[in-house]
Amino acid sequence: MEKNYKLTLAYDGTRFFGWEHQPDKETIQGKLETVLERLQGHPVDLIGAGRTDAGVHARAMVASVRLDVRRSPEEIRDYMNRYLPDSIAVREVKEASDRFHARYNALGKTYRYTCFTGPVKPVFDRKYVTLLDFSPDIEKMRQAAEILRGEHDFRAFCGNPRMKKSTVRLVDTIQIEERKDRILFTFHGTGFLQNMVRILVGTLLEVGRGRWEPAYVREILDSKDRKLAGPTAPPEGLCLMKVDY
């Protein structure tokens, strides 16, 4: 009997071309679907809570999938982990209600972006941080973050220039913390546009380096013009931490 499952996934996105399957490219969804097809005996349709960009990591991406297998959720998890590369892990498999849909039912997401500002490059988590060659002004970035926080049209922070649908999103948390040689940006919101977290970080860092005053981010928002916002920060510092349902 076919059942619906909720999968919680962790991955090191370094060597992947992002979440979404693409012909002839290694993607997270592609790897997972290959293993599930092997388990199921025919192609399956894995639905992710969202799409992460090439090089972006996840500690708890969520996906849903319908399977007809005589295995317990733990057995499905162990089967998948046996055949997945070391850089992708299925943390949990749970039976879900028949109506559960990882994308449509997602209520919110938490992303973490980590910058490293120390004098000596980090060795052991070097693939999970973005190196900065300057020490940004944390207070100014917090002032700018306060302006960006809330419900806005984030069109200026959208990486897809042909985005037809609404670009209004609610970002209720933008937290900036210093921890030794690291700066952690934590974002929580109901949803994020393509590249949005990375463009927000790229913009905050321009404020942090003194190129722009914090108040300028309001002009960027109002402009709805991607060209006015900062650069798209590199993918390696970004990690999807949690999806709320």
Add this chain to the structure above:
Amino acid sequence: MEKNYKLTLAYDGTRFFGWEHQPDKETIQGKLETVLERLQGHPVDLIGAGRTDAGVHARAMVASVRLDVRRSPEEIRDYMNRYLPDSIAVREVKEASDRFHARYNALGKTYRYTCFTGPVKPVFDRKYVTLLDFSPDIEKMRQAAEILRGEHDFRAFCGNPRMKKSTVRLVDTIQIEERKDRILFTFHGTGFLQNMVRILVGTLLEVGRGRWEPAYVREILDSKDRKLAGPTAPPEGLCLMKVDY
């Protein structure tokens, strides 16, 4: 004027053939000497506190080197980090007394060996842990560790069968801790033989899985026979944490 320097180094040993330079192989010492030769204009002799095996990591390896350069210690550090691969970092460069010798003056070393026992393979530090497919009995391993601790002839735990010199060593700490899905083995001693930490871990794990009673490790010690000890545990879980002077 030539000066003597003390270097503190961190490295991810995954892709290297160990510390010691070898022709046509990528080693930590080889990489460091190549960068120092470039800085100095002629070959230099870098002395490490010890040799780590292929695949073993270090958070604070120490090395000494004589250099004649018009740069401050911080400038030497930054120069080296600019040209070293991401998997090797110079954490600190300090001027040392003329008599300082990283190997002869080392008074003790701390090694950490990390095993992972959880049901789901770890993604982000997967290269720094050894996966176990069983949950060892911690109390029995601690009993065996108590017997191994102290000054002994560790010939049975030496990976070099042609070792001519004394194989007596003092290991004053063998600590075994559980932290969530991880087991951490911490060793401190005045010196360690080739592969010794890995053979000690391999032996303790045989006790932990119930193959041997703790008291059997005394027989292994007394036998001075490498064939009686456990297997050499894989390198990826091992990290040199500190060298005392």
